[in-house]
Amino acid sequence: MVRAHPGGVPHRGGVRGDLAAVDPLAQSAGHDPGRTWLGKEHPMTDTATHGAARPVPARSHPRVLATLGRPDWATHLATHGPLPSLVPNLVEILQNAGLVGHGGAAFPVWRKIASLAGAPAAIIANAAEGEPLSHKDAVLLANAPQLVLDGLLVLAGTLAPRAKLLLYVNPLSLESAERAVADRPDGRRIQVVAAADGFVAGEVSAVVDSLSGGRGVPRDHPHHLTERGLKGKPTLVFNVETLAHLALIARHGPEWFRSVGTPDDPGTRLISVSGAGLEAHVREVDGGTPLGDVLARCGLGETAVQAVLVGGYHGAWVERSRLGAPLTAKATRTSIGAGAGVIHVLGVEECGIHASGAILRYLASQSAQQCGPCLFGLPTLSGAFDDVTTGSGRQGDLLQRMLATLPGRGACHHPDGTVRFATSALGVFADEVTAHRAGRCRAAGARR
Numbered sequence: 001m002v003r004a005h006p007g008g009v010p011h012r013g014g015v016r017g018d019l020a021a022v023d024p025l026a027q028s029a030g031h032d033p034g035r036t037w038l039g040k041e042h043p044m045t046d047t048a049t050h051g052a053a054r055p056v057p058a059r060s061h062p063r064v065l066a067t068l069g070r071p072d073w074a075t076h077l078a079t080h081g082p083l084p085s086l087v088p089n090l091v092e093i094l095q096n097a098g099l100v101g102h103g104g105a106a107f108p109v110w111r112k113i114a115s116l117a118g119a120p121a122a123i124i125a126n127a128a129e130g131e132p133l134s135h136k137d138a139v140l141l142a143n144a145p146q147l148v149l150d151g152l153l154v155l156a157g158t159l160a161p162r163a164k165l166l167l168y169v170n171p172l173s174l175e176s177a178e179r180a181v182a183d184r185p186d187g188r189r190i191q192v193v194a195a196a197d198g199f200v201a202g203e204v205s206a207v208v209d210s211l212s213g214g215r216g217v218p219r220d221h222p223h224h225l226t227e228r229g230l231k232g233k234p235t236l237v238f239n240v241e242t243l244a245h246l247a248l249i250a251r252h253g254p255e256w257f258r259s260v261g262t263p264d265d266p267g268t269r270l271i272s273v274s275g276a277g278l279e280a281h282v283r284e285v286d287g288g289t290p291l292g293d294v295l296a297r298c299g300l301g302e303t304a305v306q307a308v309l310v311g312g313y314h315g316a317w318v319e320r321s322r323l324g325a326p327l328t329a330k331a332t333r334t335s336i337g338a339g340a341g342v343i344h345v346l347g348v349e350e351c352g353i354h355a356s357g358a359i360l361r362y363l364a365s366q367s368a369q370q371c372g373p374c375l376f377g378l379p380t381l382s383g384a385f386d387d388v389t390t391g392s393g394r395q396g397d398l399l400q401r402m403l404a405t406l407p408g409r410g411a412c413h414h415p416d417g418t419v420r421f422a423t424s425a426l427g428v429f430a431d432e433v434t435a436h437r438a439g440r441c442r443a444a445g446a447r448r
């Protein structure tokens with residue numbers, strides 16, 4: 001169902017115009033991402049356990065995925081109730097709710113709105129989802145697209161009734177998005193636009209660049225988009241999952257939102273889960289749920305897990321010993337940052353070094369080729385990583401130099417995220433590096 005990335009890590013393609021050839025999801029029957037990833041299983045359904053059993057914990061009912069399988073307009077209204085046309089004190093309500101962005105940065109939503117230099121000329125729902133391990137935005141658009149559109153419309157009704165409303169979607173979700181807009185009586189003012197391809201396509205300045213007629217690559221932006229964005233006017237860009245939560249808060253209020261999750265990580269979040277033989281799928285979990293509990297609901301016991309990549313390719317590997325730590329919006333001393341809402345499990349017989357090397361080669365290939373340190377530095381970093389972990393080992397100094405000097409050297413955070421990932425791989429798989437140096441590899445189970 002999900003094509004194997006070199007090194008065993010699932011890799012979602014997505015070259016516009018050639019989906020069937022490159023994308024495992026488009027190759028499945030019906031091109032229906034909701035059905036492909038969720039199958040008949042409800043996202044909150046618990047499955048059989050592999051590995052030492054961990055008690056399957058209690059959980060709340062799904063919120064943003066309360067509807068499944070392309071609900072029509074009437075079902076959407078029956079499930080969630082009518083949407084207020086505007087929300088007085090929206091900023092205060094969102095601050096009390098504690099809603100943060102679900103695209104990866106976890107920036108407080110109220111703060112972004114409060115930073116607007118004027119009424120937004122454009123409000124953009126971002127579902128570019130360039131992260132290969134992430135499917136949550138596509139699943140959301142396949143199963144609860146009206147909540148996303150609700151979020152756009154309530155923001156417009158409250159902040160700027162004449163704002164341009166744009167739904168910027170991965171080409172795989174184009175059909176779901178267009179159908180959802182056509183389904184609702186007030187959808188005519190929402191324009192659906194196919195996103196550019198590539199890992200960095202969802203970066204907010206890349207979104208605005210694409211919608212301005214550019215290549216859809218990140219731009220150095222001395223001004224925040226809330227001051228000068230699309231056509232130089234104040235612009236809001238929110239991840240689609242963020243808008244779905246916002247639409248529910250607009251209906252039910254901040255106390256309702258905080259009634260699940262933890263005080264520091266309220267509400268729920270969507271998580272794309274894959275790896276260790278699991279069928280790639282999406283789950284909605286309460287804020288602050290321990291990582292091991294999420295895996296237990298997927299049927300994975302602790303002994304089936306070697307390590308977990310949390311947050312996607314710009315995230316970090318987490319050792320099995322930390323499965324009891326809660327998943328939260330941002331990492332703290334005691335919690336694990338969920339990042340873009342991605343969990344990829346490395347099974348006990350897989351090689352973390354090979355998987356990490358493959359991901360680094362992919363990340364190096366995804367530079368938008370504008371900044372020298374990114375264009376030249378990431379391939380150098382990737383090559384030095386391979387040399388140190390599986391080759392001659394002579395490039396240790398070069399590897400350390402790249403890790404130390406690349407962060408902060410790009411117009412976007414691609415080099416920073418890549419260095420973060422590489423650093424975590426070297427830390428979590430330090431024993432594997434030593435084993436490789438001695439000619440052994442866990443994946444082979446014997447001497448190489």
Ligand code: SF4
Pocket residue numbers: 200217218219366367368369370371372374375409410411412413414415
């Ligand atoms: S840092 Fe890399 S990905 Fe980001 S804008 Fe520069 S070249 Fe492009």
